[in-house]
Amino acid sequence: xxxxxxxxxxxxxxxxxxxxxxxxxxxxxxxxxxxxxxxxxxxxxxxxxxxxxxxxxxxxxxxxxxxxxxxxxxxxxxxxxxxxxxxxxxxxxxxxxxxxxxxxxxxxxxxxxxxx
Amino acid sequence: xxxxxxxxxxxxxxxxxxxxxxxxxxxxxxxxxxxxxxxxxxxxxxxxxxxxxxxxxxxxxxxxxxxxxxxxxxxxxxxxxxxxxxxxxxxxxxxxxxxxxxxxxxxxxxxxxxxxxxxxxxxxxxxxxxxxxxxxxxxxxxxxxxxxxxxxxxxxxxxxxxxxxxxxxxxxxxxxxxxxxxxxxxxxxxxxxxxxxxxxxxxxxxxxxxxxxxxxxxxxxxxxxxxxxxxxxxxxxxxxxxxxxxxxxxxxxxxxx
Ligand SMILES: [Zn+2]
Numbered sequence: 001x002x003x004x005x006x007x008x009x010x011x012x013x014x015x016x017x018x019x020x021x022x023x024x025x026x027x028x029x030x031x032x033x034x035x036x037x038x039x040x041x042x043x044x045x046x047x048x049x050x051x052x053x054x055x056x057x058x059x060x061x062x063x064x065x066x067x068x069x070x071x072x073x074x075x076x077x078x079x080x081x082x083x084x085x086x087x088x089x090x091x092x093x094x095x096x097x098x099x100x101x102x103x104x105x106x107x108x109x110x111x112x113x114x115x116x
Numbered sequence: 117x118x119x120x121x122x123x124x125x126x127x128x129x130x131x132x133x134x135x136x137x138x139x140x141x142x143x144x145x146x147x148x149x150x151x152x153x154x155x156x157x158x159x160x161x162x163x164x165x166x167x168x169x170x171x172x173x174x175x176x177x178x179x180x181x182x183x184x185x186x187x188x189x190x191x192x193x194x195x196x197x198x199x200x201x202x203x204x205x206x207x208x209x210x211x212x213x214x215x216x217x218x219x220x221x222x223x224x225x226x227x228x229x230x231x232x233x234x235x236x237x238x239x240x241x242x243x244x245x246x247x248x249x250x251x252x253x254x255x256x257x258x259x260x261x262x263x264x265x266x267x268x269x270x271x272x273x274x275x276x277x278x279x280x281x282x283x284x285x286x287x288x289x290x291x292x293x294x295x296x297x298x299x300x301x302x303x304x305x306x307x308x309x310x311x312x313x314x315x316x317x318x319x320x321x322x323x324x325x326x327x328x329x330x331x332x333x334x335x336x337x338x339x340x341x342x343x344x345x346x347x348x349x350x351x352x353x354x355x356x357x358x359x360x361x362x363x364x365x366x367x368x369x370x371x372x373x
Contacts, residue, residue, distance in 0.1 A: 050186045
């Protein structure tokens with residue numbers, strides 16, 4: 001399980017990423033993340049719902065109720081335009097961090113690029 | 117794919133009703149719990165076994181904490197957490213497997229030195245409860261946080277907490293889970309209790325009539341720690357209550373909205 005800071009920092013971008021594939025609901029979002037991370041990220045329910053509510057308040061996502069075929073009410077979340085813009089920005093940040101590592105960890109990395 | 121019948125759903129609904137959650141959240145959790153039960157049944161469990169397991173995983177206490185977390189994360193100002201470049205770099209490790217250097221490599225120049233991230237810490241509960249059961253802090257203040265004329269010394273001093281009106285003997289409760297770091301006579305402050313919580317929060321309770329906990333005790337939110345009194349330099353029965361974050365006193369009411 002990744003550290004607390006990391007979990008906290010990655011939660012919103014992960015929710016936005018899942019929702020960028022289409023609208024989804026709480027239980028399924030948790031399951032998607034679990035499956036995508038190969039079980040490394042097991043969000044507790046107690047963690048996801050407050051984040052969803054917060055993101056809704058920040059207008060990154062919207063929510064609406066749908067009555068499913070079996071007559072049960074289900075709350076679906078959808079990414080907003082603002083959410084998409086946020087995701088784009090998050091994406092750049094995470095990718096650039098990743099690139100630095102890819103570079104540093106490459107077998108023949110030459111740090112002599114930095115001249116003193 | 118199992119789908120619960122209406123009477124089965126009603127069992128789950130009855131459990132949720134005990135938690136007294138707002139309708140929206142309750143409805144959402146009803147669907148969540150039903151999904152969890154359906155999945156267990158799909159894996160070969162009976163409805164009764166799946167129901168009892170799911171309800172065990174979701175005790176009333178857990179549901180109510182979730183509600184408080186929702187309130188806390190939506191009503192408080194975001195806790196801005198400055199993540200240093202090192203932490204941001206560290207963040208790259210866990211989720212993203214190293215990618216080949218992509219064509220759009222120009223972003224490396226704009227590597228964020230700091231990522232400002234709203235951190236919701238899911239594992240701890242900040243002290244947002246009222247220290248006196250059933251007493252709303254806002255409506256029972258006899259003295260608020262900040263500069264004021266001291267009731268005893270009659271000069272301007274900074275009031276590091278809030279004073280709550282309550283008769284002698286009213287039970288005082290821990291406002292979050294934590295460990296007692298002081299319990300006893302604290303001179304001018306009278307009989308006092310201090311509790312250390314997660315994430316650098318400390319709560320302080322002064323002028324108690326008595327204390328029922330001891331240094332080192334592990335407490336749960338809502339556990340009684342003593343009773344309202346007027347010990348020390350106090351002009352009448354009241355509870356002086358402080359919340360400190362990393363040793364800095366803060367207005368306990370600020371945590372509410
Ligand atoms: Zn006071």
